[in-house]
Amino acid sequence: MNLLNKDAFWQFACTLYAEPQQQTTLLAMQDQQGKNVNLCLLLFYLDSLKLSINNEQLACLINAIALFDTHALQPLRSARYYLKSNKDSIPDYALIRKELLSAELKLEKQQQHILINTVNEFTLLEAKNPNNIELYIKA
Numbered sequence: 001m002n003l004l005n006k007d008a009f010w011q012f013a014c015t016l017y018a019e020p021q022q023q024t025t026l027l028a029m030q031d032q033q034g035k036n037v038n039l040c041l042l043l044f045y046l047d048s049l050k051l052s053i054n055n056e057q058l059a060c061l062i063n064a065i066a067l068f069d070t071h072a073l074q075p076l077r078s079a080r081y082y083l084k085s086n087k088d089s090i091p092d093y094a095l096i097r098k099e100l101l102s103a104e105l106k107l108e109k110q111q112q113h114i115l116i117n118t119v120n121e122f123t124l125l126e127a128k129n130p131n132n133i134e135l136y137i138k139a
Helices: 006-018 020-033 037-048 055-085 093-119 132-138
Strands: none
Touching: 006 020, 006 037, 006 093, 020 037, 037 055, 037 093, 037 132, 055 093, 055 132
């Protein structure tokens, strides 16, 4: 069992996501392919640690966050998108947007904790050049 630290993962994810090209790529994968950004970030994190997962473990990770994504993150994200498209008719839009972004960030962190807790139940294999994201893209 490889115990991964959720705070180290959070820092890795924030650093990677802050890179403009990575953010654009990850959001395109989310919006065009229905992929989960936090799962993508975890897969990149595992790659950086030279750890590999298999298809069964990937399926387990997807299942672990599915309900949280459907019932917590996606509705909040949808509300934020809706409000953005109607911002001219919402007097407190800037404040509401700020609060929604803060809540969404907290939910993203919670989802990352779910992923780390799940992956910590796996036996991970060391790999010279892992490419975990490829498993997910093909799924």
